[in-house]
Amino acid sequence: VMAFKYFECNNVDLAIIEVGLGGRLDSTNVITPVLSIITNISFDHQDLLGDSLTLIAKEKAGIIKKETPILIGKKSPHTHVFEEKAQNLQAPIFYSKQAPYKSDLKGDYQVNNINTSATAIKILNNLDYKISKNHIINGLNHIIKNTGLRGRWEVISKEPLVICDVAHNIGAFNYIVSELNISKLNKHIILGFSRDKDFKSILKILPKDYQYYICGSLNERIINPNELSSYFDNYNLSYKIFDLSYNAYTDLVSKSNKNDLIMITGSTFIVSDILKYLDNIE
Structure with a gap:
């Protein structure tokens, strides 16, 4: 109104x-x-x-x-x-x-x-x-x-290549995976899911040769990453767990180079946490 x-x-x-x-x-x-x-x-x-x-x-x-x-x-x-x-x-x-x-x-x-x-x-x-x-x-x-729209295949670094996208449903993830598969770089996916999302359908289509970094958020709608570990195990996905997405990001960027691609996705909140963190340190 x-x-x-x-x-x-x-x-x-x-x-x-x-x-x-x-x-x-x-x-x-x-x-x-x-x-x-x-x-x-x-x-x-x-x-x-x-x-x-x-x-x-x-x-x-x-x-x-x-x-x-x-x-x-x-x-x-x-x-x-x-x-x-x-x-x-x-x-x-x-x-x-x-x-x-x-x-x-x-x-x-x-x-x-x-x-x-x-x-x-x-x-x-x-x-x-x-x-x-x-x-x-x-x-x-x-x-x-x-x-002010951000997080739509937003490139925030070129070396290593870091991309943010707020994809959060199966349709969006099909696009994401399709585009990522074109790249020859090593894929690292920082992600988290809101409680109301069908994350199981998304996990089914995630490539097994990517590395995943399951994250929580300050927003309570995001699933605790420890609750997701068994589902990643069931789909034979390689993962690490972090409390917050920007913790995963800082850890990963310090170890990455021009041969790596980092995608931050899964939820608007996960992407927002990263962007706010980067805005504050600039």
Whole structure:
């Protein structure tokens, strides 16, 4: 409510409202938008949204409004859920198309985000908004500066190569592992998980030739790393345990060189702990 009031007081032309959880029952769903966007579907918050992608898609479909355009960022076998809901509500449905832009946020997975953003702007322009190509280029090239958004394939050191990414569900980790496997460097993964995440599914896809550093956090939502050790043993993953991510980071960096790649991931809190630590010592 405070955010909506702030936007009203500042007379914004467009407000981008991110759903907090799912869609159908989310508190942000009180608005009547000019455009709804569903970026993708992945397993997350199964305890609240359902234990299948079809059920999760139905929850996300809750933001589709009568006669209001809906944009789908990425097609999947479950897209039919959105199509059926859109048809019932006479909502024009669109799918993101390839766009010739780049962003200052790195990682190949940003391509999907860029395509979705550019397609959304095209839809808005057809609704009499006036967002130019230069606006798009300028915005995409200054996301970090304009938003303060960090931890999206953020390179914080080049030798050794250190990357932060807030991936925290199976879909995001599939992207992470795919990109890391391209590199010939020795991989060291500093990670921790929030209690509400399906970390077991993530552990199943983690490569066995990486080295893992399981960490806790000052945030109580992060699982105590000692509780995770047996799961890492079950999947034959090599690991060390640290109380905090920045303890793992300082220990690892002191022993690393140009042949190593350090990835910090698993939770927004784990990445945040590292970034705050680095900001304080600079």
